[in-house]
Amino acid sequence: MNNPPAIQLSHISKVYKNGTVALQDLNLAIPESQFISIVGPSGCGKSTVLKLIAGLGRISSGTINWGLPPQARKLAFVFQDAALMPWANVKENVRLPLKLAGVSPQETNSLVQQTLALVGLEKCERSYPRELSGGMKMRVSIARALVTQPNILLMDEPFGALDEITRSKLNSDLLNLWYQHHWTVVFVTHNIYEAVYLSNRVVVMGTNPGRIIADIEIAAPYPRSEEFRTSSLYNEYCRQVSQSLEIAMSYFPNVAF
Numbered sequence: 001m002n003n004p005p006a007i008q009l010s011h012i013s014k015v016y017k018n019g020t021v022a023l024q025d026l027n028l029a030i031p032e033s034q035f036i037s038i039v040g041p042s043g044c045g046k047s048t049v050l051k052l053i054a055g056l057g058r059i060s061s062g063t064i065n066w067g068l069p070p071q072a073r074k075l076a077f078v079f080q081d082a083a084l085m086p087w088a089n090v091k092e093n094v095r096l097p098l099k100l101a102g103v104s105p106q107e108t109n110s111l112v113q114q115t116l117a118l119v120g121l122e123k124c125e126r127s128y129p130r131e132l133s134g135g136m137k138m139r140v141s142i143a144r145a146l147v148t149q150p151n152i153l154l155m156d157e158p159f160g161a162l163d164e165i166t167r168s169k170l171n172s173d174l175l176n177l178w179y180q181h182h183w184t185v186v187f188v189t190h191n192i193y194e195a196v197y198l199s200n201r202v203v204v205m206g207t208n209p210g211r212i213i214a215d216i217e218i219a220a221p222y223p224r225s226e227e228f229r230t231s232s233l234y235n236e237y238c239r240q241v242s243q244s245l246e247i248a249m250s251y252f253p254n255v256a257f
């Protein structure tokens, strides 16, 4: 994909106040409309990368350059924990970012309806979080991010707590949505199979300090069908990512993945 960079991280280092060097001299160019996944052992700095892109925390050194000017840049963040307001129904949960941004009630209503339909929750708008399955809660969380009409979506292990069947369904649905909207997506996961299925590129990070060990292009066409998941090409990419992860882990054999 030859799109211009949406996000360009150059020589990024991050040292936390307690002296932990989370990232060292990290360089990563993320083209517009690309779906990139970051995998790596626990503690290698994956979330730190996302947070720095989101502007949550100071960069110790290096720069982030953007393809779009600040007024055109719309970022949304999805976390592993759906973090819904338990006292509010689905519609109210999804509406929250628009309410906070002062969007008019009329515009809010139509955006919320459209977004709920996008994630397949139009029939659940009056349900409360306690009445929803884990997968449905995550759909609400994704809807709450999408309702702001972002062009950059940052996702930190969004499906990590879900069972395999739900995860696989959400993977397919997310991919279909991305294929229609072409957001730039930066997706953190521990799951190699998920990363290969979804991504244009899988970036493998190593730890102590966090840095990029491999950057693997997944040169398989979209839309990606279920058949792709059982193809030899898919298996070959999973093998490549797994091998790079083994290299990342071999530096520190006691680090968990």
Ligand SMILES: Nc1ncnc2c1ncn2[C@@H]1O[C@H](COP(=O)(O)OP(=O)(O)OP(=O)(O)O)[C@@H](O)[C@H]1O
Pocket (backbone or CB within 6 Å): 016, 017, 018, 020, 021, 022, 040, 041, 042, 043, 044, 045, 046, 047, 048, 049, 210
């Ligand atoms: N606020 C903080 N203060 C100090 N150290 C931190 C802070 N946040 C993260 N770290 C440290 O920075 C390093 C990178 O953390 P980060 O959460 O980015 O890793 P990760 O790859 O996302 O981990 P995991 O896969 O377990 O979620 C770790 O050593 C972590 O302990």
